[in-house]
Amino acid sequence: MSTNQQPPTTSSPQPKPVQVKLVLLGEAAVGKSSLVLRFVNNEFHENKEPTIGAAFLTQKCRLEDKIIKFEIWDTAGQERFASLAPMYYRNAQAAVVAYDITKQVSCPFLHALSKTPQKHPFKPKHYIALVGNKLDLESERTVPTEEAQAYATEQGLLFTEASAKTGEYVMEVFTEIAKKIPLEQLLASRSRWCRAGSGRVDLNQTAGSGAAAGGCCQ
Amino acid sequence: MDQQYDVIILGTGLTECILSGLLSVEGKKVLQIDRNEYYGSSTASLHLNQLYSKFKGDAAPEALGKDRDYNVDLIPKFAMASGEFVNILYHTDVTRYLEFKQIAGSYVYTNGQISKVPTSTTEAALSPLLSLLEKPRAKAFFEFIQNYDFTNPSTHDGLDLNTATMREVYAKFGLESGTQDFIGHALALELNDEYIDKPARATYEKICLYVNSLAMYGKSPYIYPVYGLGELPQGFARLSAIHGGTYMLNKPVDEVLYENGKFVGIKSEGETVKANLVIGDASYFQDKVKKVGQVVRVICILNHPIPDTGDADSVQIVIPQNQIGRAHDIYIASVSSSHNVTPSGHHIAIVSTLVTNPTTDAESEVAAGLALLGPIVEKFVHVDDLYEPLSSGADDQVFISKSYDATSHFETTCADVKDLYKRITGVELKVEGKVAKLKDEE
Numbered sequence: 001m002s003t004n005q006q007p008p009t010t011s012s013p014q015p016k017p018v019q020v021k022l023v024l025l026g027e028a029a030v031g032k033s034s035l036v037l038r039f040v041n042n043e044f045h046e047n048k049e050p051t052i053g054a055a056f057l058t059q060k061c062r063l064e065d066k067i068i069k070f071e072i073w074d075t076a077g078q079e080r081f082a083s084l085a086p087m088y089y090r091n092a093q094a095a096v097v098a099y100d101i102t103k104q105v106s107c108p109f110l111h112a113l114s115k116t117p118q119k120h121p122f123k124p125k126h127y128i129a130l131v132g133n134k135l136d137l138e139s140e141r142t143v144p145t146e147e148a149q150a151y152a153t154e155q156g157l158l159f160t161e162a163s164a165k166t167g168e169y170v171m172e173v174f175t176e177i178a179k180k181i182p183l184e185q186l187l188a189s190r191s192r193w194c195r196a197g198s199g200r201v202d203l204n205q206t207a208g209s210g211a212a213a214g215g216c217c218q
Numbered sequence: 219m220d221q222q223y224d225v226i227i228l229g230t231g232l233t234e235c236i237l238s239g240l241l242s243v244e245g246k247k248v249l250q251i252d253r254n255e256y257y258g259s260s261t262a263s264l265h266l267n268q269l270y271s272k273f274k275g276d277a278a279p280e281a282l283g284k285d286r287d288y289n290v291d292l293i294p295k296f297a298m299a300s301g302e303f304v305n306i307l308y309h310t311d312v313t314r315y316l317e318f319k320q321i322a323g324s325y326v327y328t329n330g331q332i333s334k335v336p337t338s339t340t341e342a343a344l345s346p347l348l349s350l351l352e353k354p355r356a357k358a359f360f361e362f363i364q365n366y367d368f369t370n371p372s373t374h375d376g377l378d379l380n381t382a383t384m385r386e387v388y389a390k391f392g393l394e395s396g397t398q399d400f401i402g403h404a405l406a407l408e409l410n411d412e413y414i415d416k417p418a419r420a421t422y423e424k425i426c427l428y429v430n431s432l433a434m435y436g437k438s439p440y441i442y443p444v445y446g447l448g449e450l451p452q453g454f455a456r457l458s459a460i461h462g463g464t465y466m467l468n469k470p471v472d473e474v475l476y477e478n479g480k481f482v483g484i485k486s487e488g489e490t491v492k493a494n495l496v497i498g499d500a501s502y503f504q505d506k507v508k509k510v511g512q513v514v515r516v517i518c519i520l521n522h523p524i525p526d527t528g529d530a531d532s533v534q535i536v537i538p539q540n541q542i543g544r545a546h547d548i549y550i551a552s553v554s555s556s557h558n559v560t561p562s563g564h565h566i567a568i569v570s571t572l573v574t575n576p577t578t579d580a581e582s583e584v585a586a587g588l589a590l591l592g593p594i595v596e597k598f599v600h601v602d603d604l605y606e607p608l609s610s611g612a613d614d615q616v617f618i619s620k621s622y623d624a625t626s627h628f629e630t631t632c633a634d635v636k637d638l639y640k641r642i643t644g645v646e647l648k649v650e651g652k653v654a655k656l657k658d659e660e
């Protein structure tokens with residue numbers, strides 16, 4: 001069992017965490033929820049039930065002197081038939097596209113990606129990791145590493161093989177993404193956005209209460 | 219594709235998505251299908267190339283900027299800040315997925331020019347909208363409205379708004395026809411003058427909605443989602459998906475199946491899916507709807523703000539019917555890069571009205587509105603038929619939404635949602651406070 005989970009971040013002083021929104025995509029039963037569960041709780045369930053709808057999880061992780069707070073959307077109801085609403089990935093900075101190394105890749109998202117790369121929803125500023133899961137089932141492998149690696153290179157994606165079951169390389173998936181994302185830029189653009197945000201209204205604060213509201217920087 | 223659902227929903231327009239979200243939250247197994255490859259049906263916001271391919275059949279010129287910087291609404295509407303739509307957003311917690319901004323100003327066209335609808339007593343005192351003589355009369359009218367209490371006859375001044383007409387109310391305060399236009403069309407947002415001879419209560423409530431909405435954020439009564447109206451159906455679709463709703467886009471519906479006149483399922487690409495009932499927009503049920511009117515909507519791309527609006531990044535302009543001798547008001551709704559719907563330097567203005575004479579050139583119906591925009595870079599004209607279902611759905615279990623009307627906000631859409639909800643579930647939709655939040659969401 002791997003112990004690559006980060007220790008709770010207790011040492012001070014605490015830098016302000018950078019939020020990174022991440023969506024998980026991929027066919028049913030490839031292990032998306034298991035990858036997140038391993039990353040967030042360091043757990044694995046042998047018979048994890050299929051995700052009904054979508055789940056939202058957060059996990060902080062430390063990268064050098066920074067703290068990154070991943071907001072992870074694990075979805076099913078929309079993504080199962082390649083019908084994910086653009087809203088999911090509009091503000092996402094990263095995506096993990098998972099497949100099962102023991103199943104021939106048939107993910108519609110991957111097909112869409114390969115057929116019309118210019119049309120796929122992620123702009124270059126987003127970071128996509130292709131993850132071959134269930135690495136522990138090496139003996140049943142049907143997708144050769146080289147093939148997936150070549151595909152990822154051609155598409156400009158990060159690539160890892162991992163196992164949610166053993167925990168092998170799961171942490172690396174997320175830290176690799178975190179390393180690639182220009183965090184300074186993210187912080188800067190956030191505050192710029194807030195300054196430009198005149199006229200922004202916060203319904204979460206005010207709806208129902210009738211009070212007027214101002215800025216957006218919580 | 220699971221074979222049995224509680225509810226199948228055809229189309230991903232706002233009405234369908236709100237119902238999908240509400241029903242999924244209640245534990246219904248929902249399958250929502252759309253023939254288009256994008257969310258939103260007729261309430262979608264399109265990228266520039268989607269817009270060009272829909273209306274012109276070709277690609278967008280490069281000079282207009284990046285395709286995805288555009289999110290152009292097909293139907294122009296804003297949300298009233300204290301209206302029922304915002305209550306539904308709050309009730310369902312869909313506010314989590316959306317960012318809203320104010321619309322910077324609301325204008326009305328009178329005597330050949332546009333003027334800002336005052337947002338404060340100071341602005342009202344300076345406004346050219348009312349003559350010096352008219353101002354005290356208008357003030358008395360607004361005080362009457364503000365103090366009116368249906369349960370307290372001493373505030374009624376002899377006028378019971380449940381029975382008195384607006385004509386009687388206007389007469390009591392001696393308001394001029396221009397002031398009546400202002401109150402009825404710029405504040406109550408009545409689409410024509412039919413309201414004048416009806417009981418005043420409905421118009422009274424519309425004036426209150428405007429004034430209360432204005433009081434929320436101050437610049438105008440309207441708020442608008444960043445990235446366009448297409449975010450709204452997506453927000454509710456997301457709610458539905460979180461609660462188990464399944465989505466299939468780009469999926470044709472080949473046949474709706476009935477047994478003894480009752481809905482049993484649909485056929486799509488050789489597969490059959492069954493459900494107890496179906497909800498959908500009129501385009502999926504052409505044989506079960508009637509046409510009740512037409513709206514012409516002209517989407518215009520501008521490279522400047524609308525003249526005489528103080529360079530506002532967003533506005534609504536109402537052109538009351540009487541001011542231009544028409545039978546219906548013309549509306550202009552304009553948004554821009556500050557709402558992330560265009561690249562910077564560009565504005566979208568949608569000019570719309572109910573079609574009065576279907577035989578004339580549709581664009582000429584909104585000529586008075588187009589004339590206010592200044593130079594127009596590109597125009598997309600569409601005439602939308604308005605449909606209503608022929609029956610309630612009680613017999614065939616087919617529940618059809620109304621088309622999106624010519625009003626400038628979502629209040630009538632909410633009324634339709636509530637009506638459909640009642641017909642579908644048999645109970646009143648209560649929009650009070652938040653529904654239970656998922657515990658795994660912050």
Ligand SMILES: Nc1nc2c(ncn2[C@@H]2O[C@H](COP(=O)(O)OP(=O)(O)OP(=O)(O)O)[C@@H](O)[C@H]2O)c(=O)[nH]1
Binds near residue numbers: 027031035
């Ligand atoms: N051997 C092995 N099994 C795994 C691994 N990851 C997930 N599984 C198993 O694969 C099955 C599916 O895992 P999930 O995490 O539910 O897959 P998912 O992609 O979230 O599935 P949906 O939510 O239905 O889309 C479960 O029985 C898991 O226990 C892995 O790394 N190795």
Ligand SMILES: [Mg+2]
Binds near residue numbers: 076
């Ligand atoms: Mg899952």
